[in-house]
Amino acid sequence: MVFTTAGLVETLRQPLLEGCSFHASDHAGGEGVTIINRSMAERYRPEGRALGGTVIMSRAPVRVVGIVENVTWFGLSDEVTNDLYLPLVQSPRVAGSSLTLGVRTVGDTDASFVAVREIVRAIEPELSLRYQRSMETMVADVLMPQRLGAALLSVFGLLALVLSAVGIAGVVAYAVSRQARDIGVRVALGATKVSVLTGISRGMVLPVLLGLGVGVLTAHSLSRLVEGFMFGVTATDPLTYGLISLSVLAVAVAATLLPTRRATRVNPVEVLRAD
Template sequence: MSIHWPNENPIGQRLAITVEALRLRPDGPPMLDVPSAMREIVGIVSDVKHASVQGDSLPEVYIPFAQRPVRAMSLVVRTAGDPLALAADARRAVASIDPEQPVSNVSAVSDLVAASIAQPRFNVTLLSAFAGIALVLALAGVYGVMSYSVALRTREIGVRVALGGQARDIASLVIRHGMRLTAIGLAIGLIGALALGRVMSGLLFGVTPADPIALASAAALVTAVAFGACYVPARRAMRIDPIVALRNE
């Protein structure tokens, strides 16, 4: 309604439903037997995703069954208990009206929703698994690089301590080096994320190619993990004995 009457009440207005408009619907069979007609609007409902949760909401018009019968109908029954327990009662109710009307495909709405989002849910699970593996690899990589860096700079650290360097200065030196490498990696990763964002958004729904919240959250998580990976080598560097370090060299 926001398309046709954005600034006024559409109740009571008349809407023309044409064959050309019905042909524009990509999610259903052609309905060429529907004559053009003027319909009066008597109510408004919220937007629905008729085809899939990943697609956009398309214009929907609900017409009373008495005005335009269709070959198949869906009956929705709300219950507080197990919905499938009412299947037999629903069949009997329909049979009491017309015994020749079959009732098939009885399903709970929760099952239909689960089936419609099964593929996106699998995509999320798969991407989450890969993200977890990448995070573990990042943790191991940063920890390994910083441990190796501390081992190579043992003499330098020993000299700094011998000249009066404080433990916090040594720790800051190691952590700054690690976080500098992390910042470079994050910059490269963000550029790659922006480049691949459009491809990834096709696998999910409700996610923009450059979602600032998602990118900021991922960057913050990687930064926290990298800081933790740098902290252990930094503590090891703080405990280096300058006499032992210089003697080993």
């Protein structure tokens, strides 16, 4: 339950799905009104007719005038709750309660804090403000664990990709160098460089494709272990799998073509004499 004033939707930029926000005309003696979030609307009115319905609050009915999108208050990993917004002027004041003042500003944040403190002091000199923070700072504090975890996973993932690329390049280059004599024989018998490159590349890339297939299946089966660190993208994001697979495949192709092209440029007689 959230007690607020007019301008809630505009200040927080909370998407308004249906109806309207609170207005200055919603005074203490007027009709009781409320705004609910989408989760609450779907739970209590699954047929989709929550707007205009009635909610009983302290034995007094209040009318639903708006439905807003769901929000999480303390972090992305929090479960969505059924939120009910009520006008502060229509709600009984509780002694010792604290209020959060949300102000949409333009320009320098520090200057806005000073202006807000001066306005509050002019209205109520004995009212103290505990702390002032911008929305960017609050969001950064809330997302710190997720961002740290994502950064660590990204570093380890990039390191694993680099190590695998170096390993694949080394193994493929060594395997191609072992076939230098065969390449020389093929060139001596009249094989074109294109046919030699195609044949060697096919033999080297196929095992890499097999390894990629096994790796993708393994990563997909273990994707649930990292879902808690991901928001806005699934652990089975096809773009991520595609980019990583193409990177590994490109390394394998480059590691195959470079030594193969070098071997085809060598005089076949010199290669055969070396053995």
